[in-house]
Amino acid sequence: MLLEQIINGLTIGSTYALIAIGFSMVFGVLELVNFANGSVYMLGGYITLMVYLGLDGHFFLSFIISIIATGIVGFCLDRFGLRRLRIKKAPKLTGLITTMGIATVIDNVILLFFGSQTKPYPNMIDFGKFKVGNTAISSSQLIILAVALLLMLLLSLVTYKTKFGKAMRCTAQNADAAKLMGINVNLTISLTFVIASMLAAVAGTMVGMYYQSIDINMGFTVGMKTMASAVLGGVGILPGAMAGGLLVGLFETLGASYISSGYRDAIAFAILILVILIKPTGLFGRKKINKV
Amino acid sequence: MNKILNFFAKHMNKLAVLLVVILALFPLFFNSSYVLRIVTICMMYVMIALSLNLLTGFLGLMTMGHAAFWGIGAYAAAILSTRAGFGMGTCMFAAAIAAGLFSLLLGLPTLRLKGYYLTVVTLGFCEIIRLVEMNSMELTRGPLGIAGIPSPNLFGFRFNSNRSVFYVMLVLVVVSALIIHSIVHSRIGLAIMSIREDDLAASTMGVNVFLYKIMVFIISSMIVGVAGAFYAHYINFIDPSSFTTAASMDMLIMAILGGLGSIPGTILGASILTILPETIRAMAQYRNLAYGIIIVILMMAKPDGILGNVNFKYIKQRLTLNKTEAKVGERKDE
Numbered sequence: 001m002l003l004e005q006i007i008n009g010l011t012i013g014s015t016y017a018l019i020a021i022g023f024s025m026v027f028g029v030l031e032l033v034n035f036a037n038g039s040v041y042m043l044g045g046y047i048t049l050m051v052y053l054g055l056d057g058h059f060f061l062s063f064i065i066s067i068i069a070t071g072i073v074g075f076c077l078d079r080f081g082l083r084r085l086r087i088k089k090a091p092k093l094t095g096l097i098t099t100m101g102i103a104t105v106i107d108n109v110i111l112l113f114f115g116s117q118t119k120p121y122p123n124m125i126d127f128g129k130f131k132v133g134n135t136a137i138s139s140s141q142l143i144i145l146a147v148a149l150l151l152m153l154l155l156s157l158v159t160y161k162t163k164f165g166k167a168m169r170c171t172a173q174n175a176d177a178a179k180l181m182g183i184n185v186n187l188t189i190s191l192t193f194v195i196a197s198m199l200a201a202v203a204g205t206m207v208g209m210y211y212q213s214i215d216i217n218m219g220f221t222v223g224m225k226t227m228a229s230a231v232l233g234g235v236g237i238l239p240g241a242m243a244g245g246l247l248v249g250l251f252e253t254l255g256a257s258y259i260s261s262g263y264r265d266a267i268a269f270a271i272l273i274l275v276i277l278i279k280p281t282g283l284f285g286r287k288k289i290n291k292v
Numbered sequence: 293m294n295k296i297l298n299f300f301a302k303h304m305n306k307l308a309v310l311l312v313v314i315l316a317l318f319p320l321f322f323n324s325s326y327v328l329r330i331v332t333i334c335m336m337y338v339m340i341a342l343s344l345n346l347l348t349g350f351l352g353l354m355t356m357g358h359a360a361f362w363g364i365g366a367y368a369a370a371i372l373s374t375r376a377g378f379g380m381g382t383c384m385f386a387a388a389i390a391a392g393l394f395s396l397l398l399g400l401p402t403l404r405l406k407g408y409y410l411t412v413v414t415l416g417f418c419e420i421i422r423l424v425e426m427n428s429m430e431l432t433r434g435p436l437g438i439a440g441i442p443s444p445n446l447f448g449f450r451f452n453s454n455r456s457v458f459y460v461m462l463v464l465v466v467v468s469a470l471i472i473h474s475i476v477h478s479r480i481g482l483a484i485m486s487i488r489e490d491d492l493a494a495s496t497m498g499v500n501v502f503l504y505k506i507m508v509f510i511i512s513s514m515i516v517g518v519a520g521a522f523y524a525h526y527i528n529f530i531d532p533s534s535f536t537t538a539a540s541m542d543m544l545i546m547a548i549l550g551g552l553g554s555i556p557g558t559i560l561g562a563s564i565l566t567i568l569p570e571t572i573r574a575m576a577q578y579r580n581l582a583y584g585i586i587i588v589i590l591m592m593a594k595p596d597g598i599l600g601n602v603n604f605k606y607i608k609q610r611l612t613l614n615k616t617e618a619k620v621g622e623r624k625d626e
Binding site for chain 1: 408411415420544578581586591596
């Protein structure tokens, strides 16, 4: 029972981790709290469903189309929403309000297209359950965990081993200096948004398949939770976001089954507040020196 | 544009009085309950946005949890008036105390931290409070909400009609605007604005940063708590779905749209964002979409908010200075 709950928690936590990575990367390069991330995640799930129904059954093709489409949305978000603000050197709150506005736009476009009812979602990765000892594990859980871990590994490689990753980390440290070193800062930021959105689309589709349903409110709560996950692990740090997401998923599932299911969504935030009170930089964060 | 701003700067006090007088006469000319209702709700949001602007605009703390304090105030008033039968005055007082107490508890550990932590913690706080309201059946009746909250009543007089409730709200909004105005233009105002600009520099100049932060946080929450109590008495029914993080975001957008750190701006921003959705009610299903698009476009066009970078006090001082200089010049000519 406990082991099953742990696996349930890790499965949902791994999808949180994927979104939290995107959130954390964007925060890293721009110091921007991206409220649109949760909506993009929901959008990814819905686009997969729409293309799947339109193509009658080519699931993986529709999955890929969805990832690409959401990536384009992420690019547009930065190119048409935020780049102008950066050029104007607008206060940071402005970017945050813009992402809130964009989140409202995305949510309402989905509402107009699909209506507010919960939609059934095809589960293409369900190949039955199997038992290890006393615990039953479903194939969807295994596949979600595997995909999430693979993507995390890939992203770590991209961030720490490739030239683009280096450019991204440089931009995060000091955008002006990065520009002087010949890094195309705007392109780097746009690509970060594209990656974050693509990850969100993957997570959205997988969560849709896992619960076999999708609804219009899933974006907001998950957006908040992934924000909590990213801060929990230490904002701007990749391993932190991964661990934060997994932990939030785990605690939430355990709390829902052992404490009270009504407080499921509160548990993530309660843990977050506790961690911030004890270690404000997050689990993996290092203390910044306060320079004058 | 500059001339208009100069005019406003010169006659700010008179214009404020004029606005209040117009609002006081408003119900005598418009008797439609729909219009009165919109203006009443609009004034309530002005009150909320003003208190949020004190915190976010003047002190520079960004919070996403103001709806929680609004809800705490509303629930405090609802529970006290339906179970204990207290009048509106007592309920509002209790709501202010309850909201202030919660903000003290939240502020003590978190206001020492810098950066975006307060934002995230208040966000979580808002969600936790909503879930508590949703799940503690004995106290708040959960998702059923509390119905049958008596209409505003003071000293045995019941404000039953739309008009009388309008005046209750008008008094509340004027009083809270005066409180915030006097805070901002006092020593405390200078201290909190110095904290906003640079808290390290402020503390070296002898400003007790933590004390001022927690004081303003409590004052702001108390005002929102009173607004919540009014809301409960006005709508007669509350349930947890009103006090969500999304509501906090709406409040924040009102304050930022009008211009952080500008009282006239906040009044303008909150009014636009409550009245605008009503005017496009005809396209009900596109309403929220339009709302989102308008926010994005406004942020691109005016990143500081509508009146964010307009300092009326400065414009007025410059105008009077120009005048005296001109006078001195004339005398020299003679």
